[in-house]
Amino acid sequence: MSPARVPPRTLARVFWRCLFLQAAWNRRGMQNLGFAYAIEPALAALYPEPGRRREALERHLQFFNCHPFMAAAIVGGAIHHEERVAAGEEPPGAAIRYKTTLQGPLAALGDGFFWTALRPFCGALGAAGALVVGVPAIVAAVLLYNVIHFSLRLGLFRAAYRGGDAVVPVIARLGLPLAADRLRAAGVALCGVAAAIVVLRGAGAAGAAAGIVAALVAGTGYAALVRGARLLPTAYVAALAGIAVAVAGHLHWSS
Amino acid sequence: MGLSYLVLGVVAGLAAIERKGFLQAMLSRPIALAPMTGWALGDPHGGLLVAPPLELLWLGAVNLGAALPVHEALGTVAITGGAVLAGRALGVGVSPEVAILAVLLCAPLAHLGRVADRFVELWNDRLAVRAEAALAGGDARAAVRWNLHGLVAPFAVAALLAPAGAALAAVVIPAFLRAVPGATGPLRLGFFAFAALAAASGAKALRAREAPRFFYGALGGALAAGLLIGGVLS
Numbered sequence: 001m002s003p004a005r006v007p008p009r010t011l012a013r014v015f016w017r018c019l020f021l022q023a024a025w026n027r028r029g030m031q032n033l034g035f036a037y038a039i040e041p042a043l044a045a046l047y048p049e050p051g052r053r054r055e056a057l058e059r060h061l062q063f064f065n066c067h068p069f070m071a072a073a074i075v076g077g078a079i080h081h082e083e084r085v086a087a088g089e090e091p092p093g094a095a096i097r098y099k100t101t102l103q104g105p106l107a108a109l110g111d112g113f114f115w116t117a118l119r120p121f122c123g124a125l126g127a128a129g130a131l132v133v134g135v136p137a138i139v140a141a142v143l144l145y146n147v148i149h150f151s152l153r154l155g156l157f158r159a160a161y162r163g164g165d166a167v168v169p170v171i172a173r174l175g176l177p178l179a180a181d182r183l184r185a186a187g188v189a190l191c192g193v194a195a196a197i198v199v200l201r202g203a204g205a206a207g208a209a210a211g212i213v214a215a216l217v218a219g220t221g222y223a224a225l226v227r228g229a230r231l232l233p234t235a236y237v238a239a240l241a242g243i244a245v246a247v248a249g250h251l252h253w254s255s
Numbered sequence: 256m257g258l259s260y261l262v263l264g265v266v267a268g269l270a271a272i273e274r275k276g277f278l279q280a281m282l283s284r285p286i287a288l289a290p291m292t293g294w295a296l297g298d299p300h301g302g303l304l305v306a307p308p309l310e311l312l313w314l315g316a317v318n319l320g321a322a323l324p325v326h327e328a329l330g331t332v333a334i335t336g337g338a339v340l341a342g343r344a345l346g347v348g349v350s351p352e353v354a355i356l357a358v359l360l361c362a363p364l365a366h367l368g369r370v371a372d373r374f375v376e377l378w379n380d381r382l383a384v385r386a387e388a389a390l391a392g393g394d395a396r397a398a399v400r401w402n403l404h405g406l407v408a409p410f411a412v413a414a415l416l417a418p419a420g421a422a423l424a425a426v427v428i429p430a431f432l433r434a435v436p437g438a439t440g441p442l443r444l445g446f447f448a449f450a451a452l453a454a455a456s457g458a459k460a461l462r463a464r465e466a467p468r469f470f471y472g473a474l475g476g477a478l479a480a481g482l483l484i485g486g487v488l489s
Contacts, residue, residue, distance in 0.1 A: 023276040024405025026379035027321070033383050037402035040395065050393065057395050061387065065320070068279060107320070115317040119281065120461050123314050126286040127307035127457070134303055135290060142281050149280070184463035187314075191461070192473025194311060195454035199474075200481045202447030205351065210444045214451035215478070222455035222470055232362060235312060235452050239355055242448025246441035 004086040006042045006079055013041045015157055018075050021068045030065035035075065042079045046086040056082065059096055066103040067110020072153045073167050074099055074106065076160030098165065109176055117180035117187070118148060124190035131197040206246075213245050259340060260418040262295050267332040267417030268410035274328045275318060276406045283328040285309035292335040293349070301339045301349030305358070309334065312453035313365070315460025326368020332417040333361040337424025344429040352442035355449055356428045361420040371412045379405050 006014075021034035039060050047053035066074055081095035122145040129137020152174075160167040195218040203211025217238045224234055266288075274283040281287055286306050293302020313327035338357035342349040382401045390398035432438065458470040 019278050020276065020402060020406075024379045024382045024402045025275065025376060026383045026405075027376050028380050029383050030321070033379075033386055033399070033402045033405070036386070037399040040399045044395070050395075053395055054390060054393060057390060057398065061390065061398070111317075111319050115319060116462065119284075119317070120314045120457070122281065123284055123286055123310045124457055124461075127310040127454075130286065130303065130307045135299075138286055138290065138306070142287050145281050181464065184461045185465070185469055187461045188458045188463045188466045188469040189473040191311060191314075191454050191458035192470045192475075193477045194307065194457070195451055195470075195474045196477030196481060198308075198447055198450040198454060199478060200485070202444070202451070206440070206443045206447060210447050213444060214447045215474075217448045218451040218455050218474060219471070221452040222458055222467070225456060225459040226467070231312070231315075231456055232366065235362070235449060235456070236359065238452035239359060239445040239449040243438075243441040243445035245448075246444040250437075250440065 004046050004083050006045050006083065010041050010045045011079070011161065014038055014075060014079065015072070015154065017041070018072050018153075018157065021071055029061070029063045031068075031071065032061050032064045035064045035071070036061045038075050039078060039082075042082065046082055052086075055092070056085075059092065060099075062096070064099060064103060066107045067114065069114055069149060069153045070106035070110035070156065071103075073156035073160040073171065074102055076157040077102070077164050077167055080161050080164040102168075106171070109171070113176040113180045114149065117183040119145060121183040121187040121190070124187045124194065128190045128194040128197065131194060131201070209245065209249055210242075213242050217241065256340075259296055259336075260422065263292070263332060263336040263418045263421055264414035266292050266295050267329060268414035270328040270332060271326070271409040271413035272406050274326075274409075276409060285313060285327055285331040288328055288331045289335045292332050293339055296336065296339045298339045298342070298348060301342055301354075302335050304349050304351070305331075305335055305338060305354050308450040308453040309358075311450075311457035314457035316365075323369050323372050325365040326372060326413070327365055329368035329413045329417055330362055330365030332413070333364045333420030333424070334358055336417060336421030337361050337428070340421055340425035341428035344425060345432060350443075351446035352432065352439045353428055355442050355446035356431065357424045358449060360424045360427060364416055364420045367416065368412070371416070372409070375408045375412065378408050 017038040021031050021038060024033040025031060036057055040057060043053055043056045047056050077098050078095045081090060081098050084090040085092050085094060122141045126138045126141030129141065156167065159170045199211045199214045202214040221234060221238055270283040270288050273279065289306035289309055290299050290302040293299045309331050313325065316324035316327040318324055334357045337360060338349045338354050341357065342353045382404050386398045386401040458466060463469060
C-alpha cells in the first residue's frame with residue numbers, strides 16, 4: 001500500500017492553524033485543543049471515513065504542552081507519522097509516541113531560546129534603540145524577532161513533516177542553547193546602555209540631580225532585584241525616591 | 256471621548272489575543288504596543304515615551320509552562336491610554352510627569368490581569384470538555400472549533416479593564432497636576448528614576464552568566480562615552 005499524502009494546501013492550512021495553538025490553553029489538557037485544531041485538516045485528508053477520523057482526532061485531543069513555536073516541529077512530525085498510520089505502515093500509537101517523546105525537550109529548548117533569550121534581547125534592543133532614534137529601532141527589533149521566529153517555525157514544521165524523527169538532529173545542529181547564552185549576555189549589556197541613556201536624558205531634561213538619582217537607582221535597583229526584591233514594589237520605591245529627592249532639594253534651596 | 260475608550264478596548268483586546276492565543280509576534284509587547292496605542296489615540300509620541308521603560312520593566316514577563324506572568328499588554332494599554340488622555344485633558348500631551356503618574360496608577364492592572372488569566376484558564380477547561388463531548392457525538396469539525404472560542408475571554412477581560420484603568424488616570428492625573436502644580440519637577444525626576452529601575456529590571460530578567468559585569472560595565476561605558484561626546488560637542 002503506497003503511503004497516503006497530505007496535499008500542500010492542507011499543510012499550509014495546518015501551519016496557519018498552528019498559530020492558534022494556545023487559543024484555548026487549559027489546565028486539563030493544556031494545548032490539547034489547539035493541537036487537535038491545528039492537525040484536523042490533515043486528518044480529514046488522510047481519513048475520509050468518519051470513524052477512523054474520529055479515532056485519529058481523539059488521539060490528538062490528549063494532553064499536550066510544548067513551546068508554541070517548537071510545537072510546529074511536533075505538528076509536522078505527527079502528520080508524517082499519521083500518513084504512515086493511514087497507509088497501515090505504522091501502528092496508531094506512532095504519532096502519539098513521537099509527540100510524548102519530543103514535547104518536553106522541545107518545550108525546554110523553546111522556552112530557553114525564544115522566551116528567555118531572543119524575545120528579551122529584541123525587546124532590549126528595541127527599547128535602547130527607541131531611546132535614541134525612536135520608531136525605526138522598534139520596527140527593526142520586531143522585524144528581527146519575526147524573521148528568526150517565523151523562519152524557525154516554518155523550517156521546523158517542514159523538516160519534521162519530511163523527516164519525522166529525523167528532525168531531532170536538525171534541531172541539535174541549530175545550536176540554540178549557545179545562541180541563547182550569547183543573546184542573554186548581549187541583552188544585559190543593552191539594558192546597561194539603556195540605563196545610561198536614561199541617566200543622560202534625565203540630566204538633560206531635569207538637571208544633574210536627576211542624572212545622579214537615575215544612576216544610583218539603576219545601580220542599587222539591579223542589586224536589590226538580583227537579591228530577590230519584588231519588581232512592582234521596587235519600581236514604586238524607585239519612582240517615589242526620585243520624587244522625594246526632588247522635593248527635598250527644592251525645600252533645601254528655598255530655605 | 257467615548258470613541259477613545261472604545262478604541263482602547265479594541266486595542267487591548269486584540270493585544271491580549273496576540274499575546275498568547277494567536278501569533279505571538281511581539282506586537283503585544285510594550286515596545287510595540289505602547290506606540291500603537293498612542294497612535295490609535297492620535298498621539299504616537301506619547302506612546303513612544305512610555306514604551307522603552309515599560310518594555311524593560313516587563314522584559315521578564317514570559318509564559319513558561321503553566322506559570323502565568325503579569326499581563327504586560329493590559330498594563331501597557333492602560334498606562335499609555337491613561338497618559339495620552341490625561342495629557343490631552345491638560346493640553347500638554349504626554350510629558351514625563353504625566354507618564355509617571357499613569358504608571359503609578361495603572362501598573363497594578365498588569366497584576367490584576369494575571370489573576371484574570373487564571374479564570375480564563377478555568378473557563379477554557381469547559382471548552383475542552385465541550386470539545387470532547389462534540390467529538391463523542393461524532394462531529395469532529397465542531398469539536399476542534401471550540402479552540403477558537405478560547406480567544407473570547409482574554410479579549411473581553413482586557414477590553415474591559417484597560418479602558419477602566421485609563422479612565423481613572425484621565426480623571427485623577429489632570430486633577431492632581433492642577434491642584435499641585437509644584438509637583439511637576441519632582442514627578443519628572445521620578446519618571447527618570449523609574450526608567451532607570453526598569454532598565455535594571457530588564458537586565459535582571461535576562462539571567463545571563465556574569466550579568467552584573469555586563470550590566471554595570473555597559474552602564475559605566477555608555478555613560479563615559481555619552482559624557483565624553485557631550486563634552487566634545489559643547
